[in-house]
Amino acid sequence: MFNTTAAQNQAHRNDLGWIKVGRSEYMRGDGVTIRKHERIAQFWLILLPSGEQAAMPKMVAPGEFYSALPAAGHSLTDAKYHAENVTADAPAYAPVKR
Numbered sequence: 001m002f003n004t005t006a007a008q009n010q011a012h013r014n015d016l017g018w019i020k021v022g023r024s025e026y027m028r029g030d031g032v033t034i035r036k037h038e039r040i041a042q043f044w045l046i047l048l049p050s051g052e053q054a055a056m057p058k059m060v061a062p063g064e065f066y067s068a069l070p071a072a073g074h075s076l077t078d079a080k081y082h083a084e085n086v087t088a089d090a091p092a093y094a095p096v097k098r
Contacts, residue, residue, distance in 0.1 A: 008077065018080065026076075030088045034079045037072075044079035046071035052092040057085035067094045 018026040024036035031049030046054045056069035063085075070093040071086055073079030 026080075028083070032083055032086055032088060034073075034076065034083055042074060044073045044076055046073070046079055046083045046086055048086075048090060048092060049088050050092075054086045055091045055093045057082060057090070065091050067091055068096045069093070 018028055018034070021027045021033070026034045032054070033047040033049075035045050035047060037043040037045055048054050054071035055065040055067045056071045058064040058066060071082055071090075073082050
């Protein structure tokens with residue numbers, strides 16, 4: 001269902017907003033990084049320049065975030081979509097204490 005096509009791969013290579021900085025890792029000019037999860041296949045993390053995982057942005061209200069949800073995507077395309085609303089000064093993900 002979420003298989004990557006050759007056209008999607010080419011579109012990611014041509015996306016000038018993101019540069020490939022390592023295996024399964026892309027960085028934007030402001031330091032925000034998208035990296036494939038180490039153990040969960042087809043899961044991409046959105047990281048702040050500090051290396052912390054960003055909080056998930058609320059897609060209906062720009063500048064607002066769900067602090068208890070990590071910013072991530074089920075595919076590289078989905079992660080890039082969510083990362084559009086993540087800036088270098090966005091809040092970090094804060095797991096809920098139990």
